[in-house]
Amino acid sequence: MPNNEPATAAPVGRLLRDNSWTINRRVIGALLIREMLTRYGRNNIGFLWLFAEPMLFTLVLTAFWTATRSIHGSSIPIVAFALTGYLSLLLWRNMPNRCINALQANMSLLYHRQVTITDIYYARIILEMMAATTALIVLFIAFFALEWMNPPEDVLQVLGGWFLLAWFGAGLALTIGGLSEKWDVVGKLWPSVSFILLPISGVAFLADALPPKVRDVMLWLPMLNALEFLREGWFGSAIKAHYSIPYVLLFNALLTFIGFSLSRQVGLDSSQA
Amino acid sequence: MIRLTNVCKDYQTKAGPRRVLDRINLTIHPGQRVGILGRNGAGKSTLVRLISGAEQPTLGTIERNMSVSWPLAFTGGFHGALTGADNVRFICRIYGVDFEPRFEFVKDFSQLGIYLDEPVGNYSSGMRARLAFAISMTIDFDCYLLDEVMAVGDETFRERCKYELFEKRKDKAMLIVSHSHRYLRGTCERFLLFREGQVEEYDDFDDVYFQYKEMLGEAFESKEQMVAAMQ
Numbered sequence: 001m002p003n004n005e006p007a008t009a010a011p012v013g014r015l016l017r018d019n020s021w022t023i024n025r026r027v028i029g030a031l032l033i034r035e036m037l038t039r040y041g042r043n044n045i046g047f048l049w050l051f052a053e054p055m056l057f058t059l060v061l062t063a064f065w066t067a068t069r070s071i072h073g074s075s076i077p078i079v080a081f082a083l084t085g086y087l088s089l090l091l092w093r094n095m096p097n098r099c100i101n102a103l104q105a106n107m108s109l110l111y112h113r114q115v116t117i118t119d120i121y122y123a124r125i126i127l128e129m130m131a132a133t134t135a136l137i138v139l140f141i142a143f144f145a146l147e148w149m150n151p152p153e154d155v156l157q158v159l160g161g162w163f164l165l166a167w168f169g170a171g172l173a174l175t176i177g178g179l180s181e182k183w184d185v186v187g188k189l190w191p192s193v194s195f196i197l198l199p200i201s202g203v204a205f206l207a208d209a210l211p212p213k214v215r216d217v218m219l220w221l222p223m224l225n226a227l228e229f230l231r232e233g234w235f236g237s238a239i240k241a242h243y244s245i246p247y248v249l250l251f252n253a254l255l256t257f258i259g260f261s262l263s264r265q266v267g268l269d270s271s272q273a
Numbered sequence: 274m275i276r277l278t279n280v281c282k283d284y285q286t287k288a289g290p291r292r293v294l295d296r297i298n299l300t301i302h303p304g305q306r307v308g309i310l311g312r313n314g315a316g317k318s319t320l321v322r323l324i325s326g327a328e329q330p331t332l333g334t335i336e337r338n339m340s341v342s343w344p345l346a347f348t349g350g351f352h353g354a355l356t357g358a359d360n361v362r363f364i365c366r367i368y369g370v371d372f373e374p375r376f377e378f379v380k381d382f383s384q385l386g387i388y389l390d391e392p393v394g395n396y397s398s399g400m401r402a403r404l405a406f407a408i409s410m411t412i413d414f415d416c417y418l419l420d421e422v423m424a425v426g427d428e429t430f431r432e433r434c435k436y437e438l439f440e441k442r443k444d445k446a447m448l449i450v451s452h453s454h455r456y457l458r459g460t461c462e463r464f465l466l467f468r469e470g471q472v473e474e475y476d477d478f479d480d481v482y483f484q485y486k487e488m489l490g491e492a493f494e495s496k497e498q499m500v501a502a503m504q
Binding site for chain 2: 023029030033041107109111112114
């Protein structure tokens, strides 16, 4: 018969006393570790995929670009171009992917009083942000060591652009995640929508290369604006960037507001499922 | 104290919204043990979920000044890819308590030995139940929720669970959902019978069990006959 009770018991009332910020941080931290373990596993092979996939993409694009140099004659630093494009896409696109139907998969965690559905969203968003950022840093260091790419001309501007993309992704994730709990069809349609957004969000082109009329239409996409801003920070004077930061800020703020309301609503209706 | 005021709970069904609980008023005081009876689908588990906070009431309010456990021995929160130890660690993290002493306790109590380092997905349902019960006992709550749990494990394990719950935690409030008269009689001091969205209060087990049996269509002719039949 086990009889080591006082050692195992948490002080009564402590669960009630801690303020909600402490609890939120604790819960999100715990969820983050849980997500990391279940996604990447304990052996490091799973974790390596985080870098392998964007690395392969960058290499394939670089090879293709180099092979066709005689046709396009462009002198853009292709490795940096492909890397920033693809990782930006991963950054904002994977967050919604991970938040779709997040409630259904984690409903049982809500039995713990301090776990809320928004904590689950935040943990998943933060994990994606960390994953994409780690991939960017590691791959940059690798390609820099190989002398395939130059460091950014303006690090702060790159960080700013990266932050804007992450913010956009977070707002989008809360919105899409919240909608997907209300209407299944949103979760089903999102892969198609993100597939359509893939080629037009600047992964493989610069806005300057587009005809002005097309460009004006395309710049309604906030992620293209943010990516242009990021690339201007990276390449500096080598390219001519087109963007409006106030537009991105406004769009992100609005999207975040909608996302907060929708994801909170999920918490309130989680019982309907 | 936990106080429910005019609590209603609706669920969407194909036939439209269905009110499972209708204007429930209920107060649970510290240290009280409450037995809950009712047919399947009468709202017993819904009440447990509302009190645990996993769901919100459609109408009405729930006040809690006591810490409330998750439903005891609940295995749904486990992640199959995580090991038993990982799951203990996760619980300790979200409740903000030290891992080491609790892990020692879980090891000791569940007697799962080396399996604690294996993914929970590979556990049998009995092993899962042992782990879940052991984890439930590592956090000290003021009120415990038990939803049909005592059917788990073998005889000796059940005895250990009983001791852990009803001897060591005799001063704690408990909400116990069960169909078993052996289990409720003598354990609880207060009983709730769920019937058509309403809750009826009883102090005496024989009274509530008589009503319950009648509701199931297995009525005894008299209470004395029922008591005799249960011996």
